[in-house]
Amino acid sequence: MEAILTRHLDQDNPQNLAAYQATGGYRSLNTAFDLKxxxxxxxxxxxxxxxxxxxxxxxxxxxxxxxxxxxxxRYLVCNLDESEPGTFKDRYLLYGAPHAIIESVIVSAFALQAERAFIFVRGEYAKGGHRLIQAIREAETAGLLGRNLGGSGFDLHIDVHLSGGRYICGEETAQINAIEGKRPNPRPKIPRPSTHGLWGQPTTTNNVETLVNVPHILMNGAEWFRRLGINGGCGTKLFCISGKVKHPGVFELPCGTPARELIYKHAGGLDNDERTLLGFLPGGASTPFLLPQHLDVPMDFDPVAEAGSRLGTGSLIILDDTTCPIETVLNLTRFFARESCGFCTPCRDGLPYLVQILNAIATGNGSADDLALLDELCSTIATQSFCAFAPGAVMPLVSSLKDFHEHYEQHIITQRCPFDASRKEAV
Ligand SMILES: Cc1cc2nc3c(=O)[nH]c(=O)nc-3n(C[C@H](O)[C@H](O)[C@H](O)COP(=O)(O)O)c2cc1C
Ligand code: SF4
Structure with missing residues (x-):
C-alpha cells in the first residue's frame, strides 16, 4: 500500500527543509496556486x-x-490537541513531518482564502510544538510563508498555540476561546464558527490528519485518493491500536481495513495467544464497544456506525478475556469526570456520580438497583449537557451496560470482581 501520511516519517532530519523538499515536499503549492x-x-x-x-x-x-x-x-485552525486516551496518531505527524503539516496548512488556507492560521498543539507535545515553530521560521525564510508566498500574491501567517492542557480544548469552540486567551468553555452551537469564530470572524477548524491529506489529493487527484481505500472507504487512515495486543502502535492503512486485519495482522494479535478477544473500542475513549462478531466490519465511518459505534479517531483499544470491562469503563469515566470543563451541571456533577457508582460495583460493593440508576443518569447527562463532550463521555459506559450486562451482574451478585481470579490464572 502507498503510504501518504507517513511517507516522510523515516527521514533523518524531519526539521530540515531541504531534505523535505528533496522528497517532493512543498510541490503541491504550485499545483494549488495554478488552481482556483x-x-x-x-x-x-x-x-x-x-x-x-x-x-x-x-x-x-x-x-x-x-x-x-x-x-x-478569515481563519484556519489546525487541530493538533489530541488529548483523548488511546489516540496518539497526530503526534507522529508533529514529531515526524512538521513541514508536511505546514504545507497542508498553506494549501488549505489558500483554498479557504484564510490570511491567518493557527496550529493548536497539545501542551504535552511542547517539544514538537517548538520544532514546528522552527520549521515555520525555516519556511518563512525560504519565502514559502508570509507575504506573497511563493510569488502567488497570497499572504499567510501561521502561529503555533501551545495548549494550557485540557481535553476540552480539542473541541473546536472551546479551542477558539483558548486561542483568544479566554477560559476554554465550549461556545453555543449557534452562531457557528464558520461565520462567527475567532474574534467573531469566519473560522474553519480541521484535524491535522485531515489536512495532511490535502496536498496529496491536489497532486494526484480525487479519484486516486478514493481508490486508496478499500471496502467503500476513501484514502488511508492512521489507525492507533493499543491495549491487549502484541504490537501496539500507529499504522497507516487503507480506510475500510477490517478490524480483524488491524488487530491480528498489523498489531500481531492478542498479547497472550491463550486468551480470547472480549471486545474493543473502535474509535477512541468516547465510542461504544464493538464485540468479536464485529471483527469483519470495515473500519470506515459508515460501516462502524451501522455496527452501532463510531470510527471516531480510528483508535482501537483492545480488551481480552482477562480485562475487566467495568474497570476499563471506570478508568475512562474517571478521566472524563476530571476533564469536564465544569460549565454545566449534568456533566460536572453527573460524571463524578457515575464514577462513584462504578467504583462501588467494581470493588464488590454494588447493589441491584445500580444498573438502572447508571442507565438513567447516562441518559440525563447525554441529553441535558451543553456540549458534545458529555454524550461522548458516557458512550462506553452505556454500551457496556448492554454488551457486558452479565459481567455487571456477576460483580453485584458475588460482591467481588471475577476478573481478579482469571488475571491471576493468566499470569
Ligand atoms: C470533547 C471533544 C474533544 C475533541 N478533541 C479533538 C482533538 O483533540 N482533535 C481534533 O482534531 N478534534 C477534536 N474534537 C473534534 C473537534 O471539535 C472538531 O470537530 C474537529 O477538529 C474538526 O476537524 P475534522 O472535521 O477535520 O475532523 C473534539 C470534540 C470534542 C467534543
Ligand atoms: S458538557 Fe461538560 S465539557 Fe461540555 S460544557 Fe458542559 S461541563 Fe463543559
Whole structure:
C-alpha cells in the first residue's frame, strides 16, 4: 500500500527543509496556486475526504459551506490537541513531518482564502510544538510563508498555540476561546464558527490528519485518493491500536481495513495467544464497544456506525478475556469526570456520580438497583449537557451496560470482581 501520511516519517532530519523538499515536499503549492480556490474545494469534496478528528464530516463540504464571500479576516485552525486516551496518531505527524503539516496548512488556507492560521498543539507535545515553530521560521525564510508566498500574491501567517492542557480544548469552540486567551468553555452551537469564530470572524477548524491529506489529493487527484481505500472507504487512515495486543502502535492503512486485519495482522494479535478477544473500542475513549462478531466490519465511518459505534479517531483499544470491562469503563469515566470543563451541571456533577457508582460495583460493593440508576443518569447527562463532550463521555459506559450486562451482574451478585481470579490464572 502507498503510504501518504507517513511517507516522510523515516527521514533523518524531519526539521530540515531541504531534505523535505528533496522528497517532493512543498510541490503541491504550485499545483494549488495554478488552481482556483473553488476548484481545490471541489477536488477535496470529490475525494470524499472525511474529517479525522472524530465526527467524520466531509472536509470539502465544510469548506464549501463556509462560502466564498465570507468577510476578511478569515481563519484556519489546525487541530493538533489530541488529548483523548488511546489516540496518539497526530503526534507522529508533529514529531515526524512538521513541514508536511505546514504545507497542508498553506494549501488549505489558500483554498479557504484564510490570511491567518493557527496550529493548536497539545501542551504535552511542547517539544514538537517548538520544532514546528522552527520549521515555520525555516519556511518563512525560504519565502514559502508570509507575504506573497511563493510569488502567488497570497499572504499567510501561521502561529503555533501551545495548549494550557485540557481535553476540552480539542473541541473546536472551546479551542477558539483558548486561542483568544479566554477560559476554554465550549461556545453555543449557534452562531457557528464558520461565520462567527475567532474574534467573531469566519473560522474553519480541521484535524491535522485531515489536512495532511490535502496536498496529496491536489497532486494526484480525487479519484486516486478514493481508490486508496478499500471496502467503500476513501484514502488511508492512521489507525492507533493499543491495549491487549502484541504490537501496539500507529499504522497507516487503507480506510475500510477490517478490524480483524488491524488487530491480528498489523498489531500481531492478542498479547497472550491463550486468551480470547472480549471486545474493543473502535474509535477512541468516547465510542461504544464493538464485540468479536464485529471483527469483519470495515473500519470506515459508515460501516462502524451501522455496527452501532463510531470510527471516531480510528483508535482501537483492545480488551481480552482477562480485562475487566467495568474497570476499563471506570478508568475512562474517571478521566472524563476530571476533564469536564465544569460549565454545566449534568456533566460536572453527573460524571463524578457515575464514577462513584462504578467504583462501588467494581470493588464488590454494588447493589441491584445500580444498573438502572447508571442507565438513567447516562441518559440525563447525554441529553441535558451543553456540549458534545458529555454524550461522548458516557458512550462506553452505556454500551457496556448492554454488551457486558452479565459481567455487571456477576460483580453485584458475588460482591467481588471475577476478573481478579482469571488475571491471576493468566499470569
Ligand atoms: C470533547 C471533544 C474533544 C475533541 N478533541 C479533538 C482533538 O483533540 N482533535 C481534533 O482534531 N478534534 C477534536 N474534537 C473534534 C473537534 O471539535 C472538531 O470537530 C474537529 O477538529 C474538526 O476537524 P475534522 O472535521 O477535520 O475532523 C473534539 C470534540 C470534542 C467534543
Ligand atoms: S458538557 Fe461538560 S465539557 Fe461540555 S460544557 Fe458542559 S461541563 Fe463543559
Amino acid at each position: 480556490p473553488e476548484k481545490i474545494i471541489e477536488t477535496v469534496e470529490a475525494a470524499n475526504l472525511r474529517g479525522r478528528g472524530g465526527a467524520g464530516f466531509s472536509c470539502g463540504m465544510k469548506w464549501r459551506l463556509r462560502g466564498a464571500d465570507a468577510p476578511s479576516p
